[in-house]
Amino acid sequence: MASIQLKHLIKRYGAGAKTVNVLHGINATIEDGEFIVIVGPSGCGKSTLLRMIAGLEEVSEGDIWIGDRIVNQLEPAQRDIAMVFQNYALYPHMTVFDNMAYGLKIANVAKAEIQARVDKAAGILELGHLLQRKPRELSGGQRQRVAMGRAIVRQPQVFLFDEPLSNLDAKLRAQTRLEIQKLHRELGITSLFVTHDQVEAMTLAQRMMVMNGGVVEQFGTPEEVYNRPATTFVASFMGAPPMNLLLKVPGVPDGLVLGVRPEHMQVLPGPGGSGWSGEVEALEMLGAERLVYVRVGEERLIVRVDESAQPPAIGAHVVVTARADRLHWFNAQTGLRVEQGVNE
Amino acid sequence: MIERNRFLDVLSHVVLMVGVLVVAFPVYVTFVASTHTMQEVVQAPMPLWPGSHAWENYTTALFGDGSGTAPAVGRMMMVSLITALVIALAKISMSLLSAFAIVYFKFPFRMAIFWAIFMTLMLPVEVRIGPTYQVVADLGLLNSYAGLTVPLVASATATFLFRQFFLTIPDELVEAARMDGAGPMRFFKDVLLPLSTSSMAALFVIQFIYGWNQYLWPLLVTTEERMYPVVIGIKRMISGGDAQTEWNIVMATAMLAMIPPALVVILMQKWFVKGLVDTEK
Numbered sequence: 171m172a173s174i175q176l177k178h179l180i181k182r183y184g185a186g187a188k189t190v191n192v193l194h195g196i197n198a199t200i201e202d203g204e205f206i207v208i209v210g211p212s213g214c215g216k217s218t219l220l221r222m223i224a225g226l227e228e229v230s231e232g233d234i235w236i237g238d239r240i241v242n243q244l245e246p247a248q249r250d251i252a253m254v255f256q257n258y259a260l261y262p263h264m265t266v267f268d269n270m271a272y273g274l275k276i277a278n279v280a281k282a283e284i285q286a287r288v289d290k291a292a293g294i295l296e297l298g299h300l301l302q303r304k305p306r307e308l309s310g311g312q313r314q315r316v317a318m319g320r321a322i323v324r325q326p327q328v329f330l331f332d333e334p335l336s337n338l339d340a341k342l343r344a345q346t347r348l349e350i351q352k353l354h355r356e357l358g359i360t361s362l363f364v365t366h367d368q369v370e371a372m373t374l375a376q377r378m379m380v381m382n383g384g385v386v387e388q389f390g391t392p393e394e395v396y397n398r399p400a401t402t403f404v405a406s407f408m409g410a411p412p413m414n415l416l417l418k419v420p421g422v423p424d425g426l427v428l429g430v431r432p433e434h435m436q437v438l439p440g441p442g443g444s445g446w447s448g449e450v451e452a453l454e455m456l457g458a459e460r461l462v463y464v465r466v467g468e469e470r471l472i473v474r475v476d477e478s479a480q481p482p483a484i485g486a487h488v489v490v491t492a493r494a495d496r497l498h499w500f501n502a503q504t505g506l507r508v509e510q511g512v513n514e
Numbered sequence: 515m516i517e518r519n520r521f522l523d524v525l526s527h528v529v530l531m532v533g534v535l536v537v538a539f540p541v542y543v544t545f546v547a548s549t550h551t552m553q554e555v556v557q558a559p560m561p562l563w564p565g566s567h568a569w570e571n572y573t574t575a576l577f578g579d580g581s582g583t584a585p586a587v588g589r590m591m592m593v594s595l596i597t598a599l600v601i602a603l604a605k606i607s608m609s610l611l612s613a614f615a616i617v618y619f620k621f622p623f624r625m626a627i628f629w630a631i632f633m634t635l636m637l638p639v640e641v642r643i644g645p646t647y648q649v650v651a652d653l654g655l656l657n658s659y660a661g662l663t664v665p666l667v668a669s670a671t672a673t674f675l676f677r678q679f680f681l682t683i684p685d686e687l688v689e690a691a692r693m694d695g696a697g698p699m700r701f702f703k704d705v706l707l708p709l710s711t712s713s714m715a716a717l718f719v720i721q722f723i724y725g726w727n728q729y730l731w732p733l734l735v736t737t738e739e740r741m742y743p744v745v746i747g748i749k750r751m752i753s754g755g756d757a758q759t760e761w762n763i764v765m766a767t768a769m770l771a772m773i774p775p776a777l778v779v780i781l782m783q784k785w786f787v788k789g790l791v792d793t794e795k
Binding site: 224225226245246247248251252253255256257258259260261262263264272273276277320 | 684686687689690691692693694695696700704705708709
């Protein structure tokens, strides 16, 4: 097992005038045994970052440390890592056993040892009865497990997951999430997990790296990221429905943005009373809760209310209040979080 | 066809039967002619039922008639077989390797080389036959297996086919192999080759028949009887002028010459069809 350090990592494609910068200097330290989720919208550079750590993309500038080595110039196989691909990338002509054993065979591991390691991985992943099948005879979930098995048998220092759940259906995805968590608890191997799905990120991560446009917006525990988003991007990216970011409502000073999560607001029958008065535009029933879309002045905000509460009628005039201890302030220009000095 | 229409059923069967007749009848006539004596064959009308001389005709064709006037086809069959096998196998290995280089390696003028190969698709062997003959003759390869096969081994078609196939192999598979520590040749051997087997089989069938049926090129580079392939042998048996052509022996030889390609097609049919239609990866 090993820690990973990224030191001012830059990735650019092309040269001269056509240079495209994809990563703008990533710095991060990942502790030994941590489960890190890299999350961000598509095109934010998260997969590129993972592939650079894997050795599949060249590093333009900066250093990648795995353990106590700089691995910039090492071939993927020499980095002591294992990767699970989005489409699993199983060898179609090999059996499940051979798929898992292939890397070990190349590394000249003894036959008995290969057998033992594959059997152990197959046991953990409940693949024992499938070892002689070909990938095309397996379901999506089983293929996914084989791909993980292939990573496990190598007993690497680091696991890299490149959106491994995105080809599974919703139910299987939830189940596999739990399995990955369990696996990480048992093996304790440093893991990097790339996803664009914030639910996956929140549930799996010990710490998460929220990326946007080639930079890390925030790197922290899910609680920190959710409760104290560092930027307006993080605030709006994490959470569904996203945090309300309000610029033009009464009580918000110039140059600041107020962020309030939908669950930290209340809709009261109006007009009158203290709070923002507005008009209900739409309602959405989600099951346990209901989303109320309210227009306040020029802003539109979403309030999450309990399903059992009597919903306001569409077009009704209401008053919206926010919990005073759950307000987030951001600088309107930079989008950065502002901690103090806000008088309400 | 889902539609059940008696007329269409009959029509399609008639069309199929006519097609079979057109193809099969000449073969049948060849077979019949190869089972009669020469006198019976040359009389008009020719008999349409097999005769009783099959055994002697075929042994004469295969091993000669003892007097040395009719050449033994056995040896020619051997020459043809070796030539066709070498051409087919060498073609496949060569085009596999060149396609591998073009698809998976970055080197200067990669695309230029690909297009150069691609352009030669448009040039049949006959176009370059003069210079090629000069080269082979200067290298002293006349009347040798090398002379018969080497100039026919490079194949733009096969290279192109394998290139297209390699392009369909997902990049992730290549990356997974890299993560597993497989070097380029290891990847080629362990992943690309097994995945290409059905294309290879299809190509083998096509190229074997191509090699077996070569006529013009062997005609140029062979001057000695021991290096004649069977296709040339047939031609040489049909003597012009006053000499009598032993049609029954010629026909027996033709039947014999048909057997190996037919065997290859029949035996490899399953693979061949799979290789042509297979999209499963």
